[in-house]
Amino acid sequence: MGEGMTQRPRVEWAPEMLRYDFGRGHPMAPDRLALTIDLAAELGLLEHVDLVAAEIADDELLATVHEPAYVAAVRRAADEGVRDEARGLGTADDPLFPSMHEASARVVQGTVDAALAVWRGQRTHAVNITGGMHHAMPGAASGFCVYNDVAVAIRAMLAEGAERVAYVDVDAHHGDGVQAVFWDDPRVLTVSMHESGRSLFPGSGHPDETGGAGAPGSAVNLPLPAGVGDAGWLRAFDAVVPAVVRAFRPQVLVTQHGCDTHGLDPLSNLRVSVDAQVLVARRLDELAHELTDGRWVAVGGGGYAIIDVVPRAWARLLAVAAHRDVAPGTTVPQAWRERVAQQYGREGPDRMSDVAEPTFRAWRSGFDPSDDVDRAIRATRSLSFPHLGLDVDHD
Numbered sequence: 585m586g587e588g589m590t591q592r593p594r595v596e597w598a599p600e601m602l603r604y605d606f607g608r609g610h611p612m613a614p615d616r617l618a619l620t621i622d623l624a625a626e627l628g629l630l631e632h633v634d635l636v637a638a639e640i641a642d643d644e645l646l647a648t649v650h651e652p653a654y655v656a657a658v659r660r661a662a663d664e665g666v667r668d669e670a671r672g673l674g675t676a677d678d679p680l681f682p683s684m685h686e687a688s689a690r691v692v693q694g695t696v697d698a699a700l701a702v703w704r705g706q707r708t709h710a711v712n713i714t715g716g717m718h719h720a721m722p723g724a725a726s727g728f729c730v731y732n733d734v735a736v737a738i739r740a741m742l743a744e745g746a747e748r749v750a751y752v753d754v755d756a757h758h759g760d761g762v763q764a765v766f767w768d769d770p771r772v773l774t775v776s777m778h779e780s781g782r783s784l785f786p787g788s789g790h791p792d793e794t795g796g797a798g799a800p801g802s803a804v805n806l807p808l809p810a811g812v813g814d815a816g817w818l819r820a821f822d823a824v825v826p827a828v829v830r831a832f833r834p835q836v837l838v839t840q841h842g843c844d845t846h847g848l849d850p851l852s853n854l855r856v857s858v859d860a861q862v863l864v865a866r867r868l869d870e871l872a873h874e875l876t877d878g879r880w881v882a883v884g885g886g887g888y889a890i891i892d893v894v895p896r897a898w899a900r901l902l903a904v905a906a907h908r909d910v911a912p913g914t915t916v917p918q919a920w921r922e923r924v925a926q927q928y929g930r931e932g933p934d935r936m937s938d939v940a941e942p943t944f945r946a947w948r949s950g951f952d953p954s955d956d957v958d959r960a961i962r963a964t965r966s967l968s969f970p971h972l973g974l975d976v977d978h979d
C-alpha cells in the first residue's frame with residue numbers, strides 16, 4: 585500500500601452496527617451513531633476515510649478476555665430471554681435484546697480489525713466510533729457494555745508481538761473494565777481521566793489505583809470533581825496524560841473518546857465543550873505521531889446527548905483522524921438539521937463548535953493548593969508519577 589493509502593483512516597462502519605440497541609428509552613440509542621455518520625457524510629468527511637464493515641467476532645477471539653461461561657450466558661440471555669443478573673444481563677443498565685451477542689461481538693471485531701490494521705502497518709489511524717465498551721468485565725456486562733472490545737483489541741495486538749500499548753480513556757466514566765483486564769500486565773498502560781467515583785458510576789478510578797503486583801504504575805487514574813469545565817478538564821489532561829504516555833514509550837496508542845463529559849450530557853456532571861473534546865483528540869493524534877510512528881486506534885464510548893453532542897463530537901473525531909478538522913464556527917449542514925427536525929421534531933445544533941477556542945493554564949505555570957482540580961491533579965501526579973520515573977512537582 586502506498587503512503588497515501590495508509591494515511592487515510594480506516595473507519596469501522598456498517599448499518600449492522602445499529603443493532604447494538606437496548607431498546608426504547610435506553611440512553612445509549614443507536615441513533616447517535618447513525619446521526620454521526622450522516623453528519624460526517626454531509627460535511628464531506630467520508631471522502632477522506634475508508635469505511636469498512638466488521639464481521640461478528642468468534643468465540644475464540646472473545647475468550648481472550650471473556651469467560652466462556654459468560655459468552656454462553658449472553659447468548660442464552662439473548663436467544664431465550666433468560667436474565668442473569670449476577671452477570672449483569674437483563675438489568676436496568678443492560679436489558680436483554682434479541683441480537684445482543686451478535687451485535688456486541690460485531691463491535692468487538694470492529695475494534696480488533698482497527699487495532700490490527702494499525703499494528704500491522706496497513707493504516708496509520710483507525711477509528712471505531714461504535715466501540716469503547718470500557719465497563720464490560722471478563723465475566724459480566726456493566727454500564728451499557730456487554731463485551732470489552734478495547735480489551736480484546738489490545739490483547740490481539742499483544743498476541744501479534746506488541747510489548748507496550750498505551751490506552752487513554754477520556755470518557756466521563758472511569759474505564760474500569762479495561763483497567764481490570766490489564767491490572768497485572770506491565771505491557772499495557774491504562775490512563776483514565778473521569779468524573780470522580782464519588783459522584784458518578786462506576787465509583788472506582790481513584791488516584792491510588794496504580795496497577796497490580798506485577799505491574800506497578802501501569803494504571804493511572806485522574807478523577808475530577810463534578811462541574812469541571814474546559815479550563816479544568818484541559819489543564820488536568822495537560823498536567824498528566826502526555827507525561828505518563830511519553831514515559832511509558834508505547835508502540836501504539838489506543839484512545840477512548842466517550843463524549844459524555846459534555847455540559848449537555850444527561851448522565852454526567854462535567855461541563856466540557858465539543859471543542860475541548862476535539863482539542864484532546866488532536867493532542868492524542870500528535871502524541872501518536874511523536875511516540876508511536878502515528879499508530880493510533882480511536883474508539884467511541886459514552887455520549888447520551890444524541891442530537892446535540894455525539895454527532896458533532898465524533899464527526900470531528902473522524903475529521904481529526906483524517907487530519908481535516910473543521911474550522912471553528914463551521915455551520916452544521918442544513919440537510920442534516922432538516923432531517924433531525926423531521927425525525928425528532930426539534931432543532932439540532934447549528935454550529936460544529938461550542939466555543940471559539942477553549943483555553944486553559946498549563947500546569948508548569950504553577951498550581952493552587954486550594955483549587956479542587958489542582959488538588960486532584962496533584963493527587964494523581966503524587967501517586968503515579970514516581971512509578972514512571974517522573975517528577976511530581978516539575979514538568
Ligand SMILES: [Zn+2]
Pocket residue numbers: 709869870873878905907
Ligand atoms: Zn494523525
Ligand SMILES: [Zn+2]
Pocket residue numbers: 755756757842844885886887
Ligand atoms: Zn461514560
